[in-house]
Amino acid sequence: MSEFAPRVFSGVQPTGNLHLGNYLGAIRKFVALQESHDCLYCVVDLHSITAQLVHEDLAGQTRSITAAFLAAGIDADKHIVFNQSRVPEHAELAWIFNCVARIGWMNRMTQFKDKAGKDRENASLGLLAYPSLMAADILLYRATHVPVGDDQKQHLELTRDIAQKFNNDFSAKIAALGLGVPMQVGEERVDGFFPLTEPLIEGPATRVMSLKDGTKKMSKSDPSDLSRINLTDDADQIARKIRKAKTDPNPLPETVEGLKGRPEAENLVGIFAALADRPRADVIAEYGGKPFSEFKPALADLAVSALAPVSTEMRRIESDPAEIDRVLAKGGERAREIALATMKDVKAIVGLL
Template structure:
């Protein structure tokens, strides 16, 4: 009998979750619960790399957990927890930081982009050390659970490569300690584009909120956003991402939410209006049950706390064993030998 694969994924509590989060990640997380030993965490420590209002962070963290439960994560079938409630995460991050090189962290694309946005000589002075080192914390997130596979998009591949490099380096220097994780490529069509700027990914930080469909959008709001989606002027419903990104995005959304192939679906519509109506209907049918469950879950904070306490306890069983092994490997004394 083959060993059960362990998979780990995380999401930041950065605000209300959008359609791209669900179609690109959460839906596959739900399926993964029955295919692997699945660990899912809300990475609230990563959120601290940029300034946060404490009350807002606490609220968004609970909202993120409620959303994950609403889309179908089941604490009886997976381990769902908060990163900050498992202290082995920052503890292992320190051990790994001591194995990481300054140069490889400085080459991280997201760090360079952030420095570039500050601009000018000495721009790094305005960037937090946490933003510089958080790829190592991300590596600790992964390696703590001896994850075999980690679902990643194109923007996270560099971070997974760092986790692999650190695992291999640590294992070479101190002996077998960490599983070297493999990337799990998201399914084709999981890339959800902005309705107003269909050449860029859907994001909560987009210039116009009208291009982002939130998982908890009421039906009338969702329909309005789809009706206002950017298309083009030739009027032909055709799947052609290069020449017709807006129309192609709508066809991909219809395929992802209701089933089918975008090219085949295109032949069913003679106008953009009819296509938008079908997309809106499909998205309402997909998201309305999630929105209803979300409201129910969020209304019971006691149950959310119980779910998180259970998840943290389960996560610590694995994380503490990994950390203790890594600490022993580098020469740290166990607590029982001190005093």
């Protein structure tokens, strides 16, 4: 039996407007990965209700994320674009993984601690268990790679732990059914049903920070709209936000090492490098020693040229919600074919009739 075929899965929650951090950290990578992998890109609407059950327009937000995928260049004919709740096997496999994962694993998840805050007893069970659903999202399609930001590495490590425990616990059954696939686990070559999915973290701006505070991640939930560049912002809004972005009084350093201890400068240089697809060292070589009054206009022009076509196309696609629904329905059908095949094997391995 051959090794796992390269396959990418990733998802975005439909909560609020997508911003520059989502674009650079995820969506632009999604587009590039289409050239080398079979890809499934999912609007993870089930995840969006873990921290907040009631949403004003969850369906509209789901369509908006889909429009952003398509506007950025994801090809929904060659690859699969769908929303999570169309494929019930996500929740079905998540329940099995809830029984594989250990409570201690979940309690160590830093994002749960951050989102639950001090009143953890009042957080939803879904918020605690959602990394198990994330593992199911990925492994339902036996994905080999996931493009993730730095903040999601811990969840992907949990996905690998769940896959490995499942493979170990059911190793005899997997072998008896002939469902094992050769894979490398450390220095050992073994057969497993689920792959140990690898993260794809690359590029000069894997984590884009707030334009108002370089120590905090750019976020859809930040009360200040000036803290982020939304994908729906027009050219004037983009330029204004960069012009007002927080900086320190010193000119840009003349070496990359000089960015240390200067979070706002490091963030803006990282954004420039990512948008221009250039190393940060190149940006510093060009703008090092110059004041922000020279750098910010260049960054604004670059951001507008990169993002304005995406925002224009996104608005065009959003004007036809029926077409977005057609894309999601077709993608859901294609995703479910894969999901049903996986769950058939999982049920046989576990012993569910």
